[in-house]
Amino acid sequence: MSGARDAILGRVERAVRTGRIPSAPPHDRDEDGGTRADGDARRGAPDSARLQERFVLEARALGVETYVEPTAAAVCDRLRTLIAGLRVLAWNPDGLPYDCGSIVDGALLGSSPRADQARAEVGITACHGAIAETGSLALVAGPGCSPTVSLLPPFHVALVRPEDLHERFIDFVTARADALAQSSNCTFVTGPSRTADIELSLTIGVHGPGRVAIVIGP
Amino acid sequence: MMDRKLTAILASGAERLVSCDLGCLLHLEGGLRRRGAAIKVQHLAELVDEALE
């Protein structure tokens, strides 16, 4: 369909010559072509304790359960408690931090049959980044890290390391540009699945998990 | 739209309605009169003029 392509591009090129497109005042443009985000100048890098505090605050405001554990062993204990008695679907165990892998031994994986994954009661993931200013988890699809794990079960548990924390979306995107370029799907999870379609009344857990827990380790 | 505005204006308990748009003034004062409301309707300039005298 190169005919349509050329026709559309030709029309667009002619259109901008006659169309009334307001021109942007130069001071509103990014001086460096757009890589810089707003308000960078006055901001130093916040320390990790403050990042974590902000992240926890934002996540809680979204209705996410958050647990901050002092040791790797405590993280494992917390995880065991959270998933006790539930049918587990998980990222590949060697991709989970704090030596939690053994806890999910025998769990369903992203490579398991779809129908089995759909019956899981909890999904366990790590994360590739955590965004403090919005309380979001960044999950980058890849081998051993299937998006189905954080999507199909009604309950999602994510393990977060302090080094995963970034202040803003753009900080994460810049820092992990390589990982993003190698993946076909990156999702930012900001709280549980929700809708307000019916009379604006908040309803949790429509298609994705209605319950999200985040365990932050040392 | 006018009804909604008039109801809100009357509910506010205000004694005067001031605007600087003549169309709005004509429209709203006409509506207020039709309802028999006694609220005073003025242009901003009238209000300033009154205050200066």
Place this chain on the structure above:
Amino acid sequence: MSGGFAQRAREALGNQQLHIALDRTTAQLVVRRAAGLASLEDADRVRDRARASKMQLLHTLADSLRAFEARLVENGARVHWAETAADANRIIVEIATKAGVRRVAKSKSMASEETHVNGAFERAGIGVVETDLGEYIVQLAGDRPSHIIMPIVHMTREQVGRVMAQRLAVPYSDDTQTLARYARAQLREEFLQADMGLTGANFGVVENGAICLVTNEGNARMVTTLPRVYVVLMGIEKLVPTMADLDRFLKLLARSATGQKLTAYTTLVRGPRRSGDDSGPDQMHVVLLDNGRSKILAGETAEILGCIRCGACLNACPVYRSVGGHAYGDVYPGPVGSIVTPGIRGLAPFAELPSASSLCGACREVCPVRLDIPRMLLALRHEAVEHTRQPAALRMGLKLFARVASRPRLYRAATAVVRRVLRSRARDGWIRRAPGMASGWTRFRDLKAPAAETFETAWRRRAAGRTS
């Protein structure tokens, strides 16, 4: 679609249930938006920059499209170009047929509403299901969406409960949690069985070819993860230059639409599944849709192509809040619809829409991209008068007025006559029933009688008094 805007608006005004539903939601959305923007540091600056980057993009749209296409291809997606809605539907159905698709799961997309792709699928014998809760209910009810982000803003929970009970054979409920659970159970099967996922795009990022989708429910994630074929249908204007721009637009979109800091799920799709992935589509197609957009770009309303479909102008608009979305007669309602609809469907059948506004400017005030909607509405009114057939009486009247108004003496004489006629009808300076052309005014309100002397004569008299 029967009658024009005026008739549909009259019907809507008489619909008590619609008023309850609209009042409950739009007022609250206005409050949430304000609170959301208040939580954004430097909100005005972010809006200025967002606007600047959109306008800059429109100036260089053809080059941006070529660059975006190249990145998509690098990412492993196939790119198609559609000049019209019918072309887009034909391309999409062809992709489906070639891949042996029997069921399609759709995530909410305004572009696909615009092309009515569902009908095209059905004619080809392919099943299609909407997966956004609101759109799903619209589909079950055989209804039409009435808001850009809240498709069933016109329905009460009781109405939703009745539709579900009837169509899904589930017990009636008016509890929203229960209703959402019904939909989850039904749609879960659809997600797992669908061979093809279809979405729009909230944004396409030129620098890396990422398709950005936001949903609160998670349906776009399902649709981009589970089916083996994935198709994106997007307007050619939905591009943003860089990820830094995307960051800004995401912040503005969520806050302006629902007051959230970020939508629950923001997904960036960069091509089909890669080797070693357990999930994701085998093939990904992107259909770039013109359907009148290049025509809009060439004219007075080019700016509207910067719209990010947040719906804030609908919630703020006193006309939308009174008549709802269906009165606008097509897919895009509210102030933005009054500009977009005539642009993509032609002005003649929608010539009334630009006049369905009091030009109060609330839409421009709340627009995250600061689009000058009132200016564009005026431009379209002008165009409507120039190029479409107006009623003979109006045409003659305007011509006559133009003649009279451009001859000062004649104008003074004519207004003196009108003044005298009107004053003769007044009591206490007010007219309850005006004659002739002014009778429309006094159907709902009184008319103030003209002053005894004109401003002009009063001014002269005062000036004379001062100098003497």
